[in-house]
Amino acid sequence: xxxxTTSGGDQLGFNSRAIHAGQEPDPLTGSxxxxxxxxxxxxxxxxxxxxxxxxxxxxxxxxxTALEECLAALEGGAxxxxxxxxxxxxxxxxxxxxAPGDHLLLPDDAYGGTYRLISRVLTRWGLExxxxxxxxxxxxxxxxxxxxxxxxxxxxxxxxxxxxDIAALAExxxxxxxxxxxxxxxxxxxxxxxLALGADVVVHSTTKYLGGHSxxxxxxxxxxxxxxxxxxxxxxxxxxxxxxxxxxxxxxRGIKTLGVRMDRHCSNAEQIVRFLGEHPAVSxxxxxxxxxxxxxxxxxxxxxxxxxxxxxxxxxxxxxALKVCGLTQLFTLGESxxxxxxxxxxxxxxxxxxxxxxxxxVPGDLIRLSVGIENIEDLLADLNAALA
Ligand SMILES: *Cc1c(COP(=O)(O)O)cnc(C)c1O
Numbered sequence: 025x026x027x028x029t030t031s032g033g034d035q036l037g038f039n040s041r042a043i044h045a046g047q048e049p050d051p052l053t054g055s056x057x058x059x060x061x062x063x064x065x066x067x068x069x070x071x072x073x074x075x076x077x078x079x080x081x082x083x084x085x086x087x088x089t090a091l092e093e094c095l096a097a098l099e100g101g102a103x104x105x106x107x108x109x110x111x112x113x114x115x116x117x118x119x120x121x122x123a124p125g126d127h128l129l130l131p132d133d134a135y136g137g138t139y140r141l142i143s144r145v146l147t148r149w150g151l152e153x154x155x156x157x158x159x160x161x162x163x164x165x166x167x168x169x170x171x172x173x174x175x176x177x178x179x180x181x182x183x184x185x186x187x188x189d190i191a192a193l194a195e196x197x198x199x200x201x202x203x204x205x206x207x208x209x210x211x212x213x214x215x216x217x218x219l220a221l222g223a224d225v226v227v228h229s230t231t232k233y234l235g236g237h238s239x240x241x242x243x244x245x246x247x248x249x250x251x252x253x254x255x256x257x258x259x260x261x262x263x264x265x266x267x268x269x270x271x272x273x274x275x276x277r278g279i280k281t282l283g284v285r286m287d288r289h290c291s292n293a294e295q296i297v298r299f300l301g302e303h304p305a306v307s308x309x310x311x312x313x314x315x316x317x318x319x320x321x322x323x324x325x326x327x328x329x330x331x332x333x334x335x336x337x338x339x340x341x342x343x344x345a346l347k348v349c350g351l352t353q354l355f356t357l358g359e360s361x362x363x364x365x366x367x368x369x370x371x372x373x374x375x376x377x378x379x380x381x382x383x384x385x386v387p388g389d390l391i392r393l394s395v396g397i398e399n400i401e402d403l404l405a406d407l408n409a410a411l412a
Contacts, residue, residue: 038098038214039283046093047276058090060273083261087269091276095234098213098279099226101246103253105260106272110209110229111137112265113243115145117227118174120259121203121252124150126173131158131188133181135207136378158188159319161196168200177223178207179216180323183335183371183392185310187319190326194222209233209362214286215328219248232362233332236278236285240271285364288397289332295400296393296407300336305344305411307389310335333361334393335371342388345370349391351410354402366396366403 036044047058063085066078078084088106095104107113118141122128130142132155142153156167158177168175175197179188190206197204205225206218212233218226228234230242247253260266267275297311312323313330323330338344348368349357355368359375369375372388379385395403 045097238363361394
């Protein structure tokens with residue numbers, strides 16, 4: 025069986041696809057790992073005589089092709105496309121799906137970079153948008169307009185870890201002939217399969233769990249429909265925000281261990297949630313795996329695990345939260361998420377500082393953890409010391 029041709033098929037399990045899809049041994053040398061084709065152009069055997077279908081690396085590069093086929097296979101989509109960053113992927117996707125004058129529905133707690141792209145860049149191009157509490161399906165249905173072209177979903181959300189019912193929104197999208205786009209960055213393809221739940225398109229910041237090692241910035245789009253995939257591919261080449269071969273190779277390498285990493289991220293997170301829930305300095309823990317999470321039942325239905333992101337609030341307020349962020353040793357103080365190393369941050373002053381004073385403002389006593397895959401005893405000891 026030629027694994028590279030089974031993109032979107034379900035013949036192989038997730039981890040097998042992660043390791044093999046799009047990654048046949050190199051036909052020329054037998055190299056087991058896809059080489060980094062660090063070249064801008066390709067020799068032609070006579071005018072128009074392309075050896076492997078490649079002519080110029082903006083239009084296509086074999087390392088990128090391997091990643092794109094792997095991404096499509098992981099999400100069960102018809103077409104995968106790789107970009108220079110998650111935001112580049114979003115920009116090209118939205119300018120493919122929408123025309124000036126179209127309307128987009130955005131979560132009222134969208135990733136800040138997505139909000140900035142739409143509210144400050146794409147509105148100048150003529151896109152209209154409004155925000156809605158995406159976890160409230162009735163509110164979403166009421167917010168759809170005749171010119172709504174895209175419903176944009178993130179789940180779990182950042183940093184409050186709200187859960188949105190993808191299947192319910194897919195139904196609303198279908199009724200209104202809109203496209204449902206799911207930003208699957210926080211859950212990763214391993215824990216959540218939006219296309220199988222009825223979404224039309226998945227986007228990723230591969231910078232996070234797919235890359236998984238905090239050493240690359242990248243983005244991805246996976247479409248359910250081949251024709252829409254072809255349109256995104258046209259824009260990818262026309263606009264040009266492609267990922268480079270070395271970055272593609274890093275993401276491919278990261279994806280091979282996505283399943284085992286996510287299993288550990290989840291189990292470490294669950295133990296940290298239990299520890300924080302019993303700690304007197306902590307007033308509440310936000311985690312979709314908790315039975316008291318408002319949408320725990322939806323999370324249990326649509327996720328294979330509850331993920332590695334944990335947020336919690338300090339009983340003593342903002343100063344206490346800032347202090348904890350400065351005291352951890354193993355949890356590194358920093359933005360971003362999804363790497364093997366644990367990170368801690370204060371959303372109010374860091375990732376979400378730009379929404380202070382707006383309805384999207386997050387509580388000052390909130391701390392966000394990206395739980396890594398270190399030994400759980402060490403992570404718990406670090407938090408225990410910082411909270412003491
Ligand atoms: C980081 C992130 C993005 C943006 O991706 P970049 O690779 O930083 O451009 C988009 N959505 C979510 C949920 C993210 O966490």
